[in-house]
Amino acid sequence: xxxxxxxxxxxxxxxxxxxxxxxxxxxxxxxxxxxxxxxxxxxxxxxxxxxxxxxxxxxxxxxxxxxxxxxxxxxxxxxxxxxxxxxxxxxxxxxxxxxxxxxxxxxxxxxxxxxxxxxxxxxxxxxxxxxxxxxxxxxxxxxxxxxxxxxxxxxxxxxxxxxxxxxxxxxxxxxxxxxxxxxxxxxxxxxxxxxxxxxxxxxxxxxxxxxxxxxxxxxxxxxxxxxxxxxxxxxxxxxxxxxxxxxxxxxxxxxxxxxxxxxxxxxxxxxxxxxxxxxxxxxxxxxxxxxxxxxxxxxxxxxxxxxxxxxxxxxxxxxxxxxxxxxxxxxxxxxxxxxxxxxxxxxxxxxxxxxxxxxxxxxxxxxxxxxxxxxxxxxxxxxxxxxxxxxxxxxxxxxxxxxxxxxxxxxxxxxxxxxxxxxxxxxxx
Amino acid sequence: xxxxxxxxxxxxxxxxxxxxxxxxxxxxxxxxxxxxxxxxxxxxxxxxxxxxxxxxxxxxxxxxxxxxxxxxxxxxxxxxxxxxxxxxxxxxxxxxxxxxxxxxxxxxxxxxxxxxxxxxxxxxxxxxxxxxxxxxxxxxxxxxxxxxxxxxxxxxxxxxxxxxxxxxxxxxxxxxxxxxxxxxxxxxxxxxxxxxxxxxxxxxxxxxxxxxxxxxxxxxxxxxxxxxxxxxxxxxxxxxxxxxxxxxxxxxxxxxxxxxxxxxxxxxxxxxxxxxxxxxxxxxxxxxxxxxxxxxxxxxxxxxxxxxxxxxxxxxxxxxxxxxxxxxxxxxxxxxxxxxxxxxxxxxxxxxxxxxxxxxxxxxxxxxxxxxxxxxxxxxxxxxxxxxxxxxxxxxxxxxxxxxxxxxxxxxxxxxxxxxxxxxxxxxx
Numbered sequence: 001x002x003x004x005x006x007x008x009x010x011x012x013x014x015x016x017x018x019x020x021x022x023x024x025x026x027x028x029x030x031x032x033x034x035x036x037x038x039x040x041x042x043x044x045x046x047x048x049x050x051x052x053x054x055x056x057x058x059x060x061x062x063x064x065x066x067x068x069x070x071x072x073x074x075x076x077x078x079x080x081x082x083x084x085x086x087x088x089x090x091x092x093x094x095x096x097x098x099x100x101x102x103x104x105x106x107x108x109x110x111x112x113x114x115x116x117x118x119x120x121x122x123x124x125x126x127x128x129x130x131x132x133x134x135x136x137x138x139x140x141x142x143x144x145x146x147x148x149x150x151x152x153x154x155x156x157x158x159x160x161x162x163x164x165x166x167x168x169x170x171x172x173x174x175x176x177x178x179x180x181x182x183x184x185x186x187x188x189x190x191x192x193x194x195x196x197x198x199x200x201x202x203x204x205x206x207x208x209x210x211x212x213x214x215x216x217x218x219x220x221x222x223x224x225x226x227x228x229x230x231x232x233x234x235x236x237x238x239x240x241x242x243x244x245x246x247x248x249x250x251x252x253x254x255x256x257x258x259x260x261x262x263x264x265x266x267x268x269x270x271x272x273x274x275x276x277x278x279x280x281x282x283x284x285x286x287x288x289x290x291x292x293x294x295x296x297x298x299x300x301x302x303x304x305x306x307x308x309x310x311x312x313x314x315x316x317x318x319x320x321x322x323x324x325x326x327x328x329x330x331x332x333x334x335x336x337x338x339x340x341x342x343x344x345x346x347x348x349x350x351x352x353x354x355x356x357x358x359x360x361x362x363x364x365x366x367x368x369x370x371x372x373x374x375x376x377x378x379x380x381x382x383x384x385x386x387x388x389x390x391x392x393x394x395x396x397x398x399x400x401x402x403x404x405x406x407x408x409x410x411x412x413x414x415x416x417x418x419x420x421x422x423x424x425x426x427x428x429x
Numbered sequence: 430x431x432x433x434x435x436x437x438x439x440x441x442x443x444x445x446x447x448x449x450x451x452x453x454x455x456x457x458x459x460x461x462x463x464x465x466x467x468x469x470x471x472x473x474x475x476x477x478x479x480x481x482x483x484x485x486x487x488x489x490x491x492x493x494x495x496x497x498x499x500x501x502x503x504x505x506x507x508x509x510x511x512x513x514x515x516x517x518x519x520x521x522x523x524x525x526x527x528x529x530x531x532x533x534x535x536x537x538x539x540x541x542x543x544x545x546x547x548x549x550x551x552x553x554x555x556x557x558x559x560x561x562x563x564x565x566x567x568x569x570x571x572x573x574x575x576x577x578x579x580x581x582x583x584x585x586x587x588x589x590x591x592x593x594x595x596x597x598x599x600x601x602x603x604x605x606x607x608x609x610x611x612x613x614x615x616x617x618x619x620x621x622x623x624x625x626x627x628x629x630x631x632x633x634x635x636x637x638x639x640x641x642x643x644x645x646x647x648x649x650x651x652x653x654x655x656x657x658x659x660x661x662x663x664x665x666x667x668x669x670x671x672x673x674x675x676x677x678x679x680x681x682x683x684x685x686x687x688x689x690x691x692x693x694x695x696x697x698x699x700x701x702x703x704x705x706x707x708x709x710x711x712x713x714x715x716x717x718x719x720x721x722x723x724x725x726x727x728x729x730x731x732x733x734x735x736x737x738x739x740x741x742x743x744x745x746x747x748x749x750x751x752x753x754x755x756x757x758x759x760x761x762x763x764x765x766x767x768x769x770x771x772x773x774x775x776x777x778x779x780x781x782x783x784x785x786x787x788x789x790x791x792x793x794x795x796x797x798x799x800x801x802x803x804x805x806x807x808x809x810x811x812x813x814x815x816x817x818x819x820x821x822x823x824x825x826x827x828x829x830x831x832x833x834x835x836x837x838x839x840x841x842x843x844x845x846x847x848x849x850x851x852x853x854x855x856x857x858x
Contacts, residue, residue, distance in 0.1 A: 066655030087623070087653065130722055132668035134734060135657035193656035194516070195664060198788055198799070202718065217790045224516065224653065226495030227622035228564035235624060239561035289631065293559055305563060359627055360789070361646045370627070 066192050066225060067137040073117035075415040076272045077259060078422060080142030081352070081377050082249055085222035085234060086190040088197045089356040091278065091373060092204075093148070093183025093408065094212035102155045104211050106427040109145070111207045112187075113421035116143035116200070125203045132199040139193040141200060145422045146186040146276050146410030154184055160426060162267050164275055164380050168409055171393035180280065180406040183215040188276075188375065192225055216406070218280060220356025220373040233307065233315070237357050237370050238288055238401075240300055241307035244315050245338070247350055258352045260379050260414075269425035272414025274377040277351070277385040280358070280406035283371035288401045299397045301336030309338065333397070340396035341388055351378035351385055371402070381409060495621050495654060496566040502546035504844040505701045506688060507851060509571030510781070510806050511678055514651035514663060515619040517626045518785040520707065520802060521633075522577070522612025522837065523641035531584045533640050535856040538574070540636045541616075542850035545572035545629070554632045561628040568622040570629060574851045575615040575705050575839030583613055589855060591696050593704055593809055597838055600822035609709065609835040612644040617705075617804070621654055645835070647709060649785025649802040662736065662744070666786050666799055667717055667830075669729055670736035673744050674767070676779055687781045689808050689843075698854035701843025703806040706780070706814040709787070709835035712800040717830045728826045730765030738767065762826070769825035770817055780807035780814055800831070810838060 071079045096105060115125035122138040124131050152161035170176075187204060191197040205214060222234045233243040247254050255261075260270045288296070293304055302308060307315035311323035311331045321339055323331040332339050343350045354377065359370040378384030392399055416422050500508045525534060544554035551567040553560050581590035599605075616633060620626040634643060651663045662672040676683050684690075691700045717725070722733055731737060736744035740752040740760040750768055752760040761768050772779045783806065788799040807813030821828055845851050 066653055067657055130668070130718060130725075132664065132666060134664060134668060135659055136652065137656075139653065139656050193653040194650040194788075195652060195666070195786065196656070198666060198786075199668075202714070202797075206718070213795060214791050219788065219790070221623040223565065223624060224495060224568065224622040226654075227566075227568050227625070228496055230564055235561065235563060237561060237624070237627060239559070239563060239628075285631070289559060289635070296559075357624065357627075359623075359648065361648070362643050366642060368631075 065137070067135075067139050068122075069140045069192070070120055070122065070138040071140050071142050073113070073120040073143065073416070074418050077274070078144045078412060078415045079120065080144035080188050080190055081258065081274060081354070081412070083140070083142060083190075085354060085356060086140050086142070086192045087222050087224045088191050088194045089220040089222070089373065090189040090197050090201050090217065091220065091375075092187050092189070092201060092217040093215040094185040094187070094208055095215045096151070096154045096184045096212050097210065100154060100211055102157065102427060105155050106421075106424070108208060108211045109423045109427060110421040112143075112145065112204055113416050115203050115207060116145075117416075117418075119143070119196075119200050119203065125207075128203045128206065132202065133193065133195040136193055136196055139191045139196040141189070141191040141196055143200060143204070144188040144190075144276075144412060146188075146412040147423065147426075148183050148186060148408065148410050150182065151184040155427070157426065160267060160269070160429065162270060162411055164382060165409060165411055166382075168277070168381070168386065168407060169390070171389055171404065173394050173399065174404045174407075176407050177405055180216045180218070182408050185212060186276065186278065186408060186410040218358060218373055218406075219360075220358045222356050236355075236372055237283055237285060237359070238296070239304055240296075241302070241304075241315065242355065242372075243353060244302070244307050245343075246353055257350050257379060257384075258377050267426075269423075269429060270411060270413060271425075274379065274412045275381045275384070276408075276410045276412050277374070277376045277378070277381055278406075278408040278410070279372075279374040279404050281372045281374050282369065282403045282405050284367070284401045284403070285370060286367050298333050298336060299401070301332040301338035310336070335395070335397040337392070337396045337398040340391050351376040351388070377412070494566070496564075496568050497551075498569045498621070499549055499551065499567040500569050500571050502542070502549040502572065502845070503847050506703070507573045507841060507844045508549065509573035509617050509619055510687065510703060510783070510841070512569070512571060512619075514783055514785060515569050515571070515621045516651050516653045517620050517623045518649040518651070518802065519618040519626050519630050519646065520649065520804075521616050521618070521630060521646040522644040523614040523616070523637055524644045525580070525583045525613045525641050526639065529583060529640055531586065531856060534584050535850075535853070537637060537640045538852045538856060539850040541572075541574065541633055542845050544632050544636060545574075546845075546847075548572070548625075548629050548632065554636075557632045557635065561631065562622065562624040565622055565625055568620045568625040570618070570620040570625055572629060572633070573617040573619075573705075573841060575617075575841040576852065576855075577612050577615060577837065577839050579611065580613040584856070586855065586858075589696060589698070589858065591699060591840055593811060594838060594840055595811075597706070597810070597815065597836060598819070600818055600833065602823050602828065603833045603836070605836050606834055609645045609647070611837055614641060615705065615707065615837060615839040647787060647802055647835075648789075649787045651785050665784075665801055666712055666714060666788070667725070668733060669725075670731070670744065671784065671801075672782060673731070673736050674772075675782055686779050686808060686813075687806050696855075698852075698858060699840060699842060700854075703808065703841045704810045704813070705837075705839045705841050706803070706805045706807070706810055707835075707837040707839070708801075708803040708833050710801045710803050711798065711832045711834050713796070713830045713832065714799060715796050727762050727765060728830070730761040730767035739765070764824070764826040766821070766825045766827040769820050780805040780817070806841070 071083055073079055118125050120138050120141050149161060149165040152158050189197050189200050233241045236242045247257050258274055260266050260273045262271045297304055297310060301310055309317060309319035309332060311320035319332060319338055319342065321332055321342065325331050354375045356373045358373050359368060361369055363369050376385050413423050500512055502508055547554050549567050549570050578590060578594040581587050618626050618629050662670045665671045676686050687703055689695050689699045689702045726732055726739060730739055738746060738748035738761060740749035748761060748767055750761055750771065754760055784801050784803045787802050788797060790798055792798050805814050842852050
């Protein structure tokens with residue numbers, strides 16, 4: 001399993017000085033006391049919960065410090081894939097500058113990897129001691145890097161571009177804004193504190209100066225730790241539980257679905273890597289909220305309150321697609337989202353979804369500019385996202401309430417070892 | 430002191446069903462266990478910390494559930510003023526529809542007040558059982574209502590408009606976008622979970638249909654609970670501690686500075702109310718981050734690490750404006766922000782600042798569209814915000830790094846009693 005698979009809790013509270021008044025000192029001591037009690041509980045959660053290393057209350061009820069929780073940057077896989085969603089996400093795409101070289105790009109990836117590793121430990125990035133998010137620890141910060149198809153042309157590596165990075169097909173009803181899509185480099189920054197995430201974004205942006213500039217940036221959110229007792233699934237802006245059918249790290253097939261295996265058919269530099277599909281999906285919330293709950297549930301195929309499939313059971317009960325109501329109709333309607341999207345209906349295709357809600361104010365028509373920053377990791381988008389979306393687009397009854405407005409596909413290399421950097425095997429090949 | 434002055438913790442976890450798998454059940458039980466232990470600690474914090482009722486770890490180290498923490502809507506003052514910042518804020522201004530009546534507006538304020546009170550308790554709003562933020566409790570939700578100057582003309586209440594709502598003067602270097610300023614009605618929604626805040630916004634927007642529509646909306650954030658050990662001050666996007674010099678609820682003069690007293694000079698319906706100044710202040714972060722830390726500190730007049738004034742001591746030490754360095758120069762420079770803004774330099778003027786950071790992506794020039802949603806509550810803006818900003822604008826060295834881009838001034842009536850609604854004394858006068 002990945003080295004970076006479990007959240008660790010250290011006594012470090014970042015580099016901020018804690019020499020304030022006595023109330024501050026008391027709080028620090030209290031937190032350190034908490035950490036002592038929570039260390040064992042945190043490990044126990046890690047063991048029971050597999051690679052989902054999100055800081056969580058242990059069985060003894062002691063909560064680890066949100067600020068001190070950390071996710072190691074180094075490992076077989078990059079951080080920010082198997083971890084449960086943090087509460088804050090900043091997605092940003094960069095384009096390489098005209099004339100950027102392979103060597104210059106490699107140097108950037110080394111700087112970025114070094115900074116991501118240091119910030120994930122709550123240390124200031126080299127050359128960026130001028131910090132923003134003082135006082136806090138790493139707050140479970142993860143930084144994940146990906147390469148878009150255009151990256152390979154720009155760096156003279158066109159021959160190394162994986163076949164899996166072929167452009168996604170156009171789907172019915174897509175309304176893609178290319179200026180908010182694609183990009184040479186993609187970075188996913190996640191943390192449980194917005195200032196920690198913002199600081200990481202500023203560091204990476206400044207370190208890219210002269211080599212790459214921001215193409216687009218989007219901000220998302222998930223539930224705050226402690227807001228709800230559901231550890232594995234979140235709710236989207238439609239109020240629906242999301243992530244119920246995600247592959248679990250404890251599944252025997254998890255790695256094969258999410259990570260690129262070593263083998264002659266795959267570029268060796270992608271070993272331990274994954275492919276990320278990113279879609280900005282606006283929700284037509286005015287229409288959705290006008291639907292009574294029972295109709296919303298038939299659109300999804302699950303109960304809104306607890307996520308149980310309409311065929312019965314609880315959230316984690318497998319859906320019974322054949323089940324009929326007493327009147328002979330299908331319990332899960334023919335065009336319900338979970339029927340059309342079900343792996344069983346798509347040759348077993350699956351992916352790890354790790355999306356965040358977004359809300360960017362209101363549009364000129366008075367509707368909220370809000371929805372889902374859909375992020376899915378998979379070992380191969382041609383057997384993961386593509387066939388599922390091809391079936392869904394315009395076909396499931398949920399698609400009437402959605403507009404796909406931006407799209408990206410990125411090769412996310414495997415993780416770096418200490419002293420190395422993400423993409424090294426490609427850029428130094 | 431206000432009825433709604435202390436955070437309470439109930440066993441309610443909202444209306445979400447918790448009949449999921451065993452892991453879910455265990456978490457719920459753990460949380461309920463926590464609540465039992467945290468009830469007393471929460472009350473202890475309330476007693477020691479005055480009216481700052483933010484959910485916080487008690488001295489025994491037991492953290493109350495973030496989701497279950499609640500702030501009562503009803504009270505002498507509206508909620509969302511004396512409470513420390515929650516991690517999420519949605520600011521929204523509404524304009525009344527053409528032909529809106531005083532009776533229709535009163536009905537809206539009654540609907541809104543009823544919903545705000547119910548949501549603050551973790552209950553669904555009447556007629557809006559179609560919830561979004563299921564599973565979570567109220568997450569310290571507060572909803573605060575204000576009336577802009579234009580509200581009084583639109584409702585036939587021009588004679589009742591307080592003198593304090595006279596338009597703010599133009600300040601040097603202001604670059605105000607009026608389309609994102611002002612508004613008949615202003616609502617401040619704060620919570621420790623973004624989905625809870627979003628749900629409240631959608632409920633209020635739907636309940637306004639036909640009576641008022643959104644004029645502008647802005648989203649802000651503060652530190653996540655548990656991210657840092659500092660309970661009273663936050664950090665802004667410049668990395669500076671903010672709020673150090675705020676009046677404390679335990680100060681004898683607190684109420685006089687923040688809340689409108691009863692008296693012949695003030696409209697009676699504003700008794701227990703306050704005036705809110707709202708400014709969207711963009712920070713020129715590229716310029717700021719290029720300054721070495723010691724120069725940043727001389728711009729502010731405080732150490733970045735711990736907020737201590739450059740005249741010495743800790744964050745809470747009173748600044749000694751006369752103190753000199755060994756070379757005879759002023760320890761706090763002549764144009765330092767805290768010198769120019771110091772109450773002692775402004776006839777004792779003061780206000781309760783309760784701002785949130787914002788970050789809305791990047792501008793066309795590559796700079797972040799980011800800064801501070803400045804919110805200040807005061808008993809009279811003509812002795813609070815106006816003289817301070819008049820001195821600061823273009824004069825303190827911090828103003829070179831700021832652009833005021835939106836502005837609003839609102840009368841925030843006193844709180845409602847159960848069965849009443851905010852603004853009732855005005856609208857039924």
